[in-house]
Amino acid sequence: MMKLFDAHCHLQDPRIINKTPELIKTAQDSGVLHFAVNGVSEQDWFSVKQLSVTYPSVLPSFGLHPWYVAERSPNWLKTLKEYFDSTPSAAVGEIGLDKGSQGKKIDFSQQVEVLRKQLELAKELNKPASVHCVRAYGDLLELMKSVGPFPAGVVLHSYLGSAEMVPEFSKLGAYFSFSGFLMSLKANKAKKMLKMVSSDRMLLETDAPDALPKSNIDSLFFVEGDTSLDNEVHGQTSTSSSTSDSSAANPSQVLTDASMLPKDTLNHPANIHNVLDYVASMLEITKEELAELSYQNAVRLFSYEGSKLLQK
Structure with a gap:
């Protein structure tokens, strides 16, 4: 069986946290050995820590995501440092x-300020950092140049930046992680960008429960009890025989790929296989x-001092 490593996901997300045992087991049974689970705010850091205590396969990460910058407490950075002190594996x-x-x-200036402090902290702790970037790759590159380079690595998660910026980020220590979001790019653009990424800097992720791959429905894993899917869709996605019955009963209602599903359909961590298939086809390997x-x-990136990957 192929070994896979989900380099970025959110198993602590309130939408799926109660289903984590089943999600992890199903993904592990399919070959996913490790999950890098990322916190996004002061409110969920404890949940991430608890998951890492409960599951040997979960590698914790703590950080303040740009969407939650306005909600941060005056002591957010002190609290964050305390989490790293108490969780050397993070x-x-x-x-x-x-x-x-x-x-x-x-406020973008606040986003920049908060990111700078966390990049500086990652560098000080000699730990990799997982970075979200939407329509701000130029700003991110300038900030990383001013703080970096980053010998411990920076994960540009769900990377959708240009092919031309890949070498610039790489010089600073960046790794490029790809999720189902890659399928939203035009195929020629995705292929050009992927071919610029060095083979030693390429990662795969799910960003679960987000970023459901736009794959054929029959190839996807679904989160049991996902309320975004109505009963008819649940019936069709449960087994291939259900799909056949549904087709015969109402051909106009047949769902063939995930782009036809509700936008908030939950992504299962086992769907990293669909990302693997797509990226491999683009790279022609x-x-x-x-x-x-x-x-x-x-494994190399996440084998920093204190990492669970180095513990026996």
């Missing part, structure tokens, strides 16, 4: 910059080759 994340529809609501190199890259 990496930094999710942190970043966002000028998208959600990010526009948050085998799934086995990509699984191996992305797994080894993630």
Whole structure:
């Protein structure tokens, strides 16, 4: 069985935290050995820590995501440092910059200030940092140049930046992680960008419960009890025989791929296989080759001092 490493997900998300045991077991049964679980605000850091205590496969990360910058407490940085003191196995994340529809609501200068402090902390602690970036890659590059380079690595999670910026980020210590969001890019743009990424800097992730791959429905894992899916969709996605029955009964209602599902349909961590398939096809290499190199890259990146990967 191929070994896979989910380099960025959110198993502490309130939408799925009660289903974490089943999600982890299903993903592990499919070959996913490790999950880098990223906190996003002071409110969920404890949940991430608890998951890492409960599950040997969970590697914790703590960070203040740009969407939650306005809600931070005056002591947020002190609290964050305390989490790292008490959890030596933790990496930094999710942190970043966002000028998208959600990010526009948050003062950008505050986003930059908060990100700078967390990048400096990651460098000081010699830990990798997982970075979110939406429509702000130029700003991110300048900030990383002013704080970096980053010998411990920076994960540009769900990377959708240009091919031209890949070498610039790489010089600073960046790794490029790909999720189902990659399928939203035009295929030629995705292929050009992927081919610029060095094989030793490529990672795969799910960003679960977000970023459901736009794959054929029959190839996807669904989160049991997902309220975004009505009964008819649940019936169709439960088994292939249900799909056949549904087709015969009402051909006009047949769902063939995930782009036809509600936008808030939850993503299962086992769907990293769909990301693997897509990226391998774009790179024109085998799934086995990509699984191996992305797994080894993630193990190397997350083998910092104190990491669970180094504990026996």
